Amino acid sequence: MELARFRDEVEAWADDHRAELTPPPQAESSLDAQMAHLSTVKRLAYDAGWMRWGWPERVGGLGGSTLLRAQLGETLTTRGYVEPGYYSMTEVLAPTMIEFAPPELAAEMVPRLLRGDETWCQGFSEPGTGSNLGALACRAERTDEGWRVNGQKVWTSLAQLSQRCVLLTRTGTKEDAHRGITALFVDMDTPGITVRPLRTMHGVDEFCEVFYDDVLIPFERTLGEVGGGWSVAMDLLPYERSTSLWHRGAYLHQRLERLLAEAPSGSLGAGPVGDAALQLFAFRDRSRNTQYRLAGGETLGPETSVDKVMLGTTEQAVFDLVEEGLAASVVAGDDSRSARWRSDYLYSRAATIYGGTGEVQRNILARRVLGLGDDR
Amino acid sequence: MSRTVDAEERAAFAEGVRQAFGRPDADTALAELGWTDALAEWGGAAIETVFTEQGRARATSTALDDVLLAALGLTGQHAVALSPVGSRETPGRLGPDGLSVAGLASSRILGGTLVVVAGGVAVTVPAAALSIRPLGGIDPDAGLMVVEGSVPREDFLDETDVAWTDALAAAQLALACELVGLSRSMLALAREHALSRVQFDRPISGFQAVRHKLADTLVAIEGAAAGAGAAADDLSLAPLAKALAGKAARLTAKHAQQVLAGIGFTAEHAFHRHLKRAMLLDELAGSARVLAHELGEQILATGHAPVTLPL
Numbered sequence A: 001m002e003l004a005r006f007r008d009e010v011e012a013w014a015d016d017h018r019a020e021l022t023p024p025p026q027a028e029s030s031l032d033a034q035m036a037h038l039s040t041v042k043r044l045a046y047d048a049g050w051m052r053w054g055w056p057e058r059v060g061g062l063g064g065s066t067l068l069r070a071q072l073g074e075t076l077t078t079r080g081y082v083e084p085g086y087y088s089m090t091e092v093l094a095p096t097m098i099e100f101a102p103p104e105l106a107a108e109m110v111p112r113l114l115r116g117d118e119t120w121c122q123g124f125s126e127p128g129t130g131s132n133l134g135a136l137a138c139r140a141e142r143t144d145e146g147w148r149v150n151g152q153k154v155w156t157s158l159a160q161l162s163q164r165c166v167l168l169t170r171t172g173t174k175e176d177a178h179r180g181i182t183a184l185f186v187d188m189d190t191p192g193i194t195v196r197p198l199r200t201m202h203g204v205d206e207f208c209e210v211f212y213d214d215v216l217i218p219f220e221r222t223l224g225e226v227g228g229g230w231s232v233a234m235d236l237l238p239y240e241r242s243t244s245l246w247h248r249g250a251y252l253h254q255r256l257e258r259l260l261a262e263a264p265s266g267s268l269g270a271g272p273v274g275d276a277a278l279q280l281f282a283f284r285d286r287s288r289n290t291q292y293r294l295a296g297g298e299t300l301g302p303e304t305s306v307d308k309v310m311l312g313t314t315e316q317a318v319f320d321l322v323e324e325g326l327a328a329s330v331v332a333g334d335d336s337r338s339a340r341w342r343s344d345y346l347y348s349r350a351a352t353i354y355g356g357t358g359e360v361q362r363n364i365l366a367r368r369v370l371g372l373g374d375d376r
Numbered sequence B: 001m002s003r004t005v006d007a008e009e010r011a012a013f014a015e016g017v018r019q020a021f022g023r024p025d026a027d028t029a030l031a032e033l034g035w036t037d038a039l040a041e042w043g044g045a046a047i048e049t050v051f052t053e054q055g056r057a058r059a060t061s062t063a064l065d066d067v068l069l070a071a072l073g074l075t076g077q078h079a080v081a082l083s084p085v086g087s088r089e090t091p092g093r094l095g096p097d098g099l100s101v102a103g104l105a106s107s108r109i110l111g112g113t114l115v116v117v118a119g120g121v122a123v124t125v126p127a128a129a130l131s132i133r134p135l136g137g138i139d140p141d142a143g144l145m146v147v148e149g150s151v152p153r154e155d156f157l158d159e160t161d162v163a164w165t166d167a168l169a170a171a172q173l174a175l176a177c178e179l180v181g182l183s184r185s186m187l188a189l190a191r192e193h194a195l196s197r198v199q200f201d202r203p204i205s206g207f208q209a210v211r212h213k214l215a216d217t218l219v220a221i222e223g224a225a226a227g228a229g230a231a232a233d234d235l236s237l238a239p240l241a242k243a244l245a246g247k248a249a250r251l252t253a254k255h256a257q258q259v260l261a262g263i264g265f266t267a268e269h270a271f272h273r274h275l276k277r278a279m280l281l282d283e284l285a286g287s288a289r290v291l292a293h294e295l296g297e298q299i300l301a302t303g304h305a306p307v308t309l310p311l
Helices: A003-016 A031-047 A067-078 A089-100 A103-114 A174-180 A229-240 A243-262 A270-295 A304-325 A327-332 A336-352 A358-369 B007-020 B026-033 B035-042 B044-056 B063-072 B107-111 B164-196 B208-233 B235-264 B271-283 B288-302
Strands: A120-123 A139-143 A146-153 A164-170 A181-187 A193-198 A207-217 B092-094 B098-106 B113-118 B121-126 B131-134 B144-152 B158-161
Touching: A003 A067, A031 A067, A067 A243, A067 A270, A089 A103, A089 A120, A089 A164, A089 A181, A089 A229, A089 A243, A146 A164, A146 A181, A164 A229, A174 A181, A181 A207, A181 A229, A229 A243, A243 A270, A243 A304, A270 A304, A270 B208, A270 B235, A270 B288, A304 A327, A304 A336, A304 A358, A304 B208, A327 A336, A358 B208, B007 B026, B007 B035, B007 B044, B026 B035, B035 B044, B035 B063, B044 B063, B044 B164, B044 B208, B063 B113, B063 B164, B092 B121, B098 B107, B098 B113, B098 B121, B107 B113, B107 B144, B121 B144, B164 B208, B164 B235, B164 B271, B208 B235, B235 B271, B235 B288
Parallel strands: A120 A164, B092 B113
Antiparallel strands: A139 A146, A139 A164, A146 A207, A164 A181, A193 A207, B092 B098, B098 B144, B113 B121, B121 B158, B131 B144
């Protein structure tokens, strides 16, 4: 499938199916409704074939370039059909399964994710392990029946709605640091798992604390090598900064144009608008190049931290404009439109925190791209 | 980076261009390399390669004349007048008696002929009819001349209908790329200094305040480079690329100056020459400040923000 033809056809399809693809009003205020709608969109896109392009045939895909996935996400996001943060979790989790899961497991599970049958989550962060992933402590011990997992995760997005989790555990000693980590694929209904949603400042139960008490995971659910969990995590991070960020750029463009339509005349200054638009333009140009590098088979590495830093600053610049142009709505509005702007504004404050803070990204760039040596 | 040209062919060309700017007469070296053929064949991708390297080497050449001639659809070995510093208006004005000129030109004008756009017409005139002096100011070795004067109609060598906006966009792309190259050089100077300068018993590159300044610089440069690459494939994006490159150069200069500290403030260190070149180039064909403001006004008037190229 050629990209230009794919774009024409998927955009026509997206326009023709506007009624079914547009989120219902309750999805504005309810996470459950929003996630149910996401499943509907993925199902429709899967059945029409779009969702299968760009994925290998052995996991139910139709093959073709990863650019097709970037295009589909852009098409759906630009029209406001999906929220890119939730939609793009597929872009992070499916490649991990394809790369590291036993082939039969990947073939069984990945289509469920693509089709919207299931939601998956990512159990990385812990109360004592935010930016310093190598220090994680959630323990998996080898027993006769499989891995026995004990510990706690936090900031696990959508854990309360998830059927599966890609979980990082410590199987070596603390001193092994990043060498003693193993990735497991966990059914969230396994006995011993307790999920406690965290209410965020933007009013959504998006993140969770997840407690593991003597949770038994079969050995066949090991992803990659025992002790090789660090490579699983490192392999996944560039995906988090490629296709997902292209979708987020499309989303920011859509929100900026919405702002221009809604902001009262005279509420926005030409200088700040021009600056934010320039940042968004640069971010999307950069992200576009990254999509082509990924599609060309290049291994993405630490230079993708440039993309992540650009996302953080761009997203905050766009929503700083929102706060300027729609100040009364964001600060004092009680209607659903105001609530949406307020929520999006508040969420944008996390753009320099999640997925590796802005500081960690700059540390990566300094050490691994600029070659400035160690910082201690 | 522009995606229209085969990567290997382009890398070989870039290597040749790098060597050309290492030679005392870059123009001869570029001609030997077939730069104008590359320009005719590749368009923006050739401009991107040559001007990024020109900036990186902080070199001068008359390649911008070739870019402007191609954009105007003209041939020959003429110099082409640029708008004066701080302006984007056509450098010429046609009156009943002839042409009045106020602009800038490269040293190619010493070869004898100058193309001056006035309204929708490109007029070729003999340089001898004009007053020509080197541009002084902050960067006297930028290879630019100030050109002023009037040329009576009977002295016109040629008149061709053109669109100044085409020339302006091509100049903005070239200058954007040159600013990106200059910024990369400034970052390299700051990086080398940070690695070698020892204070408190360690290289200052070990201090996070220094590291993060240089990382932010890299992010700004990569954003500007990506913007220039998009403009190389679609010239309508050139004003955005020029604005981004001007901003990136100013941020780079600020951070590099701070990291270089005392040594970067001396005349013997190379940094100040880069800073001054960047300040001059930012003011040519629309500064970052002016272009960003204009973009904002245009967005507010139309309700639409610019989009990049489709995937």
